[in-house]
Amino acid sequence: MIVPLAHVLILAGIIFALGLACVIAWRTNVIMMLIGIEIMLNAAMLVAVGGSRLWGATDGQVFALMIMAMTSAEVSLALALVVYLHRRKKTVNADEFDSMKG
Amino acid sequence: MEQIIFYILAAIIVIATLFAITERHTVHAIVYLVTSFFALAVIFYLLGAPLVAVFEVIIYAGAIMVLFLFVIMMLDLGHPEKVSSPGWRDWWPATLLGGVLLAATVLLLTVPHAGPAGGGAIGVRDFARALFRQYGIAVEVISMQLLFALVGALYLGRRR
Known part of the structure; x- marks a missing residue:
């Protein structure tokens, strides 16, 4: 282990806090909210890889890979939704999407 | 040597992410984020996960961020003057919650914890x-x- 695990966890915590701040602050822009989610998932991957290194187990790396595959599925769906919503309302402002059609 | 590289990369990640989340121009934000992901990939390599590092560059920086760029350019969203940037009213809850998270993380430093001895590289x-x-x-x-x-x-x- 090149650095103590606590430092890796602190770095991951800082990245996660930045991603959370991005999601909360940019509530009006769907694309920036998705970017914030990406940042938070990266922090989670850093924790998994750091733990995998500490214990010498492969599980953390496998889990990081699973997060990556999950993210690519999630982003493709979310961006398809953004395109769909933009086609309907001509905006990506999340406040505009306030009506349901039953 | 590796320790110094780790801390430099950590600083790069934090600064690039900070620029990314405060940038009004979404394309610039994504370029900053790619920088951050490259640095994170090198950290993964330093932590003994070369495969995850390679996939981080290929899938995250290469595929997912380019997908974002495609959508931004397809929908013609690259106009920062049309985007309503978050004001102080939007930033304070974010700062508050982020501060709580950071405080909880820094508490990790003060609590001594003896982890099991490190295993070998994978x-x-x-x-x-x-x-x-x-x-x-x-x-x-x-x-x-x-x-x-x-x-x-x-x-x-x-x-x-």
């Missing part, structure tokens, strides 16, 4: 063996999930 062979033997069913589930995401994206994106 080779690609061990990684692949765990991935396809122990977690083979998870790989199948992920492949189904990707297929469903593809079908869903096609359904949402069709012309009417």
Whole structure:
């Protein structure tokens, strides 16, 4: 282990806090909210890889890979939704999407 | 040596992410984020996960961020003057919650914890063996999930 695990966890915590701040602050822009989610998932991957290194187990790396595959599925769906919503309302402002059609 | 590189990369990640989340121009934000992901990939390599580092560059910085760029350019969203940037009213809850998270993280430094002694580095062979033997069913589930995401994206994106 090149650095103590606590430092890796602190770095991951800082990245996660930045991603959370991005999601909360940019509530009006769907694309920036998705970017914030990406940042938070990266922090989670850093924790998994750091733990995998500490214990010498492969599980953390496998889990990081699973997060990556999950993210690519999630982003493709979310961006398809953004395109769909933009086609309907001509905006990506999340406040505009306030009506349901039953 | 590796320790110094780790801290430099950590500083790069934090600064680039900070620029990314405060940038009004979405394309610039994504370029900053790619920088951050490259630095994170090198940290993964330093932590003994070369395969995850390579996938971080290929999938995250290469595929997902380019997908974002495609959508931004397709929808013509690259006009920062049209975007309502978050003001102080939007930033204070974010700062508050982020501060609480950071305080909780820094508490980790003060609590002494004796982790088990470090295991050795994990080779690609061990990684692949765990991935396809122990977690083979998870790989199948992920492949189904990707297929469903593809079908869903096609359904949402069709012309009417």
